[in-house]
Amino acid sequence: MTEVCLLGDKNCVPCEGGVPALTETEAKALMKQLDDGWELSGDAKFLKRRLEFKGFAKATYTANLAAFLGDQQGHHPDIAFGWGYCSLTFTTHAIDGLSENDFICAAKFDAMLAK
Numbered sequence: 001m002t003e004v005c006l007l008g009d010k011n012c013v014p015c016e017g018g019v020p021a022l023t024e025t026e027a028k029a030l031m032k033q034l035d036d037g038w039e040l041s042g043d044a045k046f047l048k049r050r051l052e053f054k055g056f057a058k059a060t061y062t063a064n065l066a067a068f069l070g071d072q073q074g075h076h077p078d079i080a081f082g083w084g085y086c087s088l089t090f091t092t093h094a095i096d097g098l099s100e101n102d103f104i105c106a107a108k109f110d111a112m113l114a115k
Contacts, residue, residue, distance in 0.1 A: 007033045007100075007107035021045070021097025030103040035110045045097045047090040047106055055084065062086040062113075069109055075101045 007030065022030070024044035031038060038049045053059050063081040066088050070076035078089040088109065090102035 021095045047102045050087040059086045
């Protein structure tokens with residue numbers, strides 16, 4: 001039996017370029033392991049999610065959670081937040097597109113929100 005390794009069970013590995021970005025088809029296949037709130041944008045170069053809240057504190061806590069995860073994994077999202085929202089954008093700058101690291105971090109973020 002082949003063991004399936006889910007994204008959330010993996011850890012990011014350093015990416016310094018030299019590898020191709022995921023194709024749109026590959027990215028769409030990985031999307032199936034993420035919360036429905038994630039979307040691909042920019043010709044599948046970015047993975048984005050916007051969360052909405054009633055107030056500022058929850059948005060701030062969520063941004064801090066994303067920042068903590070980024071430091072833990074060594075793969076940092078762009079984070080924007082304000083009253084009632086927190087938006088995350090993952091991309092792998094070294095390859096000008098998406099890598100598996102982006103999806104690993106998104107899956108781990110989903111798991112942290114579920115707790």
